[in-house]
Amino acid sequence: xxxxxxxxxxxxxxxxxxxxxxxxxxxxxxxxxxxxxxxxxxxxxxxxxxxxxxxxxxxxxxxxxxxxxxxxxxxxxxxxxxxxxxxxxxxxxxxxxxxxxxxxxxxxxxxxxxxxxxxxxxxxxxxxxxxxxxxxxxxxxxxxxxxxxxxxxxxxxxxxxxxxxxxxxxxxxxxxxxxxxxxxxxxxxxxxxxxxxxxxxxxxxxxxxxxxxxxxxxxxxxxxxxxxxxxxxxxxxxxxxxxxxxxxxxxxxxxxxxxxxxxxxxxxxxxxxxxxxxxxxxxxxxxxxxxxxxxxxxxxxxxxxxxxxxxxxxxxxxxxxxxxxxxxxxxxxxxxxxxxxxxxxxxxxxxxxxxxxxxxxxxxxxxxxxxxxxxxxxxxxxxxxxxxxxxxxxxxxxxxxxxxxxxxxxxxxxxxxxxxxxxxxxxxxxxxxxxxxxxxxxxxxxxxxxxxxxxxxxxx
Amino acid sequence: xxxxxxxxxxxxxxxxxxxxxxxxxxxxxxxxxxxxxxxxxxxxxxxxxxxxxxxxxxxxxxxxxxxxxxxxxxxxxxxxxxxxxxxxxxxxxxxxxxxxxxxxxxxxxxxxxxxxxxxxxxxxxxxxxxxxxxxxxxxxxxxxxxxxxxxxxxxxxxxxxxxxxxxxxxxxxxxxxxxxxxxxxxxxxxxxxxxxxxxxxxxxxxxxxxxxxxxxxxxxxxxxxxxxxxxxxxxxxxxxxxxxxxxxxxxxxxxxxxxxxxxxxxxxxxxxxxxxxxx
Numbered sequence: 001x002x003x004x005x006x007x008x009x010x011x012x013x014x015x016x017x018x019x020x021x022x023x024x025x026x027x028x029x030x031x032x033x034x035x036x037x038x039x040x041x042x043x044x045x046x047x048x049x050x051x052x053x054x055x056x057x058x059x060x061x062x063x064x065x066x067x068x069x070x071x072x073x074x075x076x077x078x079x080x081x082x083x084x085x086x087x088x089x090x091x092x093x094x095x096x097x098x099x100x101x102x103x104x105x106x107x108x109x110x111x112x113x114x115x116x117x118x119x120x121x122x123x124x125x126x127x128x129x130x131x132x133x134x135x136x137x138x139x140x141x142x143x144x145x146x147x148x149x150x151x152x153x154x155x156x157x158x159x160x161x162x163x164x165x166x167x168x169x170x171x172x173x174x175x176x177x178x179x180x181x182x183x184x185x186x187x188x189x190x191x192x193x194x195x196x197x198x199x200x201x202x203x204x205x206x207x208x209x210x211x212x213x214x215x216x217x218x219x220x221x222x223x224x225x226x227x228x229x230x231x232x233x234x235x236x237x238x239x240x241x242x243x244x245x246x247x248x249x250x251x252x253x254x255x256x257x258x259x260x261x262x263x264x265x266x267x268x269x270x271x272x273x274x275x276x277x278x279x280x281x282x283x284x285x286x287x288x289x290x291x292x293x294x295x296x297x298x299x300x301x302x303x304x305x306x307x308x309x310x311x312x313x314x315x316x317x318x319x320x321x322x323x324x325x326x327x328x329x330x331x332x333x334x335x336x337x338x339x340x341x342x343x344x345x346x347x348x349x350x351x352x353x354x355x356x357x358x359x360x361x362x363x364x365x366x367x368x369x370x371x372x373x374x375x376x377x378x379x380x381x382x383x384x385x386x387x388x389x390x391x392x393x394x395x396x397x398x399x400x401x402x403x404x405x406x407x408x409x410x411x412x413x414x415x416x417x418x419x420x421x422x423x424x425x426x427x428x429x430x431x432x433x434x435x436x437x438x439x440x441x442x443x444x445x446x447x448x449x450x451x452x453x454x455x456x457x458x459x460x
Numbered sequence: 461x462x463x464x465x466x467x468x469x470x471x472x473x474x475x476x477x478x479x480x481x482x483x484x485x486x487x488x489x490x491x492x493x494x495x496x497x498x499x500x501x502x503x504x505x506x507x508x509x510x511x512x513x514x515x516x517x518x519x520x521x522x523x524x525x526x527x528x529x530x531x532x533x534x535x536x537x538x539x540x541x542x543x544x545x546x547x548x549x550x551x552x553x554x555x556x557x558x559x560x561x562x563x564x565x566x567x568x569x570x571x572x573x574x575x576x577x578x579x580x581x582x583x584x585x586x587x588x589x590x591x592x593x594x595x596x597x598x599x600x601x602x603x604x605x606x607x608x609x610x611x612x613x614x615x616x617x618x619x620x621x622x623x624x625x626x627x628x629x630x631x632x633x634x635x636x637x638x639x640x641x642x643x644x645x646x647x648x649x650x651x652x653x654x655x656x657x658x659x660x661x662x663x664x665x666x667x668x669x670x671x672x673x674x675x676x677x678x679x680x681x682x683x684x685x686x687x688x689x690x691x692x693x694x695x696x697x698x699x700x701x702x703x704x705x706x707x708x709x710x711x712x713x714x715x716x717x718x719x720x721x722x723x724x725x726x727x728x729x730x731x732x733x734x735x736x737x738x739x
Contacts, residue, residue, distance in 0.1 A: 286596030289680075
């Protein structure tokens, strides 16, 4: 999911090559953080960063509401796109210009805690009598680090579902209701794979389950692939399948210290994904490198894609494509499964105005702000009343999120995004390794050896 | 006195960071902690790092393709510009790709060459050929990245060569044509040898720049699939900015610096860039 230098000047050779060095050497020394005082009077200006441009307007509404209640505090909101966001946050830590409060992600925050960049919130919350048990189950626990301290208040969460192209279903003679009860297993893919095969169409008009299907000239793929193999967590690619096999990414979550990429359940899931490519039901990894499956879906080339709830508004905005929603298939466990990723707002340890920063985080984590966010129908707020408001707002737009995305929350079929140390190193090991299985260069059991490398990060 | 601003800029923005880079390469350092001196350990690790060797090989493959095509095309364009047209509009048009930012150029080509919805692949299929996963295929990925940058830089390189052509006096050509030399042999026997000092400088600049390819990869393939486009600069970026291993990333940068310095020195010496045949 996640995912810069330029300039070629004509100068002396030495200066040229020196550019290479300065790229990595621009890191300075840590700025000692200013010590803030808890419980002080909140006043002054604070900065707040987020990465989703769709959410900026509604957070401005929250900031206006906050300003009405705290006239002496002004919140300045800045938005950067995902890629720039994390570079700017990290550079800000070093340069002393990081925002007072920022939207934080589970894949990033453990490293920030290790680096001592986040302000523990426990004392402030206790002093202000703020409760952390008001959120959807499990979300608040994610933001308590290994030191037992809390580094964020939940704001919203996401789950995964199937988006489908209504016209493609109709052409294939498939009723939309048929997508609601699909079952999957890693051996033959169950009724889910049969559906994917049937929805696949080649240039000669033959379907994937018909004799004479030409897998080298596919016009519409039954299932899209989101930009790559998904690396070590496959959030939008395969986590909704592996989660139904009883497999967990790590030994415990959060703060596991051993990964389970050597288990047959996981490797079976990856092998099944590869088999879809070989059969021509899903595009090859080579053909989707760097893409977003949503763009290709929007061009009408996919019958179904699996993607996250943060994509809902984009997926329903394509001209000429009528989009529908279905839950992910039921797996060997007899249940569905979805990765459950929660965002939170954190306070930077170097904030010059921690009193105001904490007040803003408390407001962002309150029903007052989250109900506003819910009503805007962009994401699912972490407070149940906010989630309900979002569900109603989507329903008003004709988008049924209750039976697709939120069914996981209602049924308790979510599993938490794996949180461990060394997250980025794990990603950089696992992405090429899972890529290699998807392209057929390696067998799924090759991941056992990579798992040893991954786990060595935690013992070394 | 008058070079003071430039000198200051050089010291602050080049010299100091470079020296610091050398220092960091001898440390274990994650951007927010204190650097810990570990001597040459990082370099020993680089020697045993298969991803580094892969990155070096991928980068060399890229540079060979990029510089090979770019230099030949630029030379042809420059000669055509000099011999066939005096139109500044036409000469200016050749520079257009270079005026587009690297990232935009990469994105535009990324979509044009997309396997499923790209214009180029739709054309290929229309002509009866099979589609090509330009950025994703193991064989095509590096040539494709190289092609995008050849397209973007050829006009600029051509302009540099063109400037070199202008320094060759007209009387040489006049004398040659009186002696009955054809256009073709004039090019090989006069133009090319007399261009040698200019070409040498262009090669040093373009090879050095080419070794540092980054943005095209960062906005398209991100090093994948598997490791086929993980060029060295992108590997440095990943180690430093994604994994926070600034010490190791600095060491990788030092290795790249040494490779480039040696290559630049060799090129200048082999091509005798300091002297002209015109004398």
